[in-house]
Amino acid sequence: MSLVTQLFSLNGRIALVTGSTGGIGGALAKGLAQAGAKVVINGRDEARAAKAAESLRAEGLDATHAAFDVTAPEAVAAGVARIEDEVGPIGILINNAGVQQRAPAEEFPLDGWKRVLGANLEGPFFVAQAVGQHMLGRGEGRIINICSVMSELGRASIVPYTASKGGIKMLTKGLATEWGPKGINVNGIGPGYFATEMNTALVEDAKFTGWLEQRTPQRRWGKVEELVGAAIYLASPASSFVNGHILYVDGGMTASV
DSSP states (O other), rough: OHHHHHHHHHHHEEEEEETOOOOHHHHHHHHHHTTTTTEEEEEEHHHHHHHHHHHHHTTOOOOOEEEETTOOOOHHHHHHHHHHHTTTTOOOEEEEEOOOOOOOOOOOOHHHHHHHHIIIIIIHHHHHHHHHHHHHHHOEEEEEEEEOGGGTOOOOOOOOHHHHHHHHHHHHHHHHHHHHHGGGGEEEEEEEEOOGGGGGHHTHHHHHHHHHHHSSSSSSSGGGGHHHHHHHHHSGGGGOOOOOOEEEEEETGGGGO
16 A cells, blocks of 8 residues: 555544535545445434445445434434444544524524524534543544534624534634644534535525626535545544644635635
């Protein structure tokens, strides 16, 4: 095996990817599996998670599943403990699960605010805490939080989402600072606008797509597969001295005005 292959190999690693029954999480889980990891598919729906894992196994990839709600601390702790006992030590965590809700800030419902912050900020902390307790005992691990261009930028009608993604950026930096000395690298990936199920309405909106193409230097929507390289890099030995960094994969959106 060449040095470069070794640097980006995930052979022998176990990776938990939350919210990975489809979309960005599904693409990242598949990419990590193709790089050699055994991936644990996660979602709230047991049947969907099992089906997604079976789909990967049908391609010859190493995958299993663990269904639990990332916003429920007790369920998270039990789910992570079960993975550690039945699958093996989690060496890589990708905190991907999240939701979106759009409404004017002055009209945003309280239950919507709690739902967005719960899934996008509290959930990643609960999972990182549960996984981190095991990683700390082993003195190594990689945690990758899925941030967003909205970790840096604002946009009308999604204030809670922007607040949650700004929060997860600083959660990433805080954990990196605290756990870095103990062998755990904590980084983030900040996707721009990607054509996913969550964004179907925007993709089909010609006016919005026209704005996006003008606002993004690469003049197009991102493809979920274009996030895989960043995830493999941050999960692999190639990024051994990268900690507390947010890698924006956004076609240049955060670099331009």
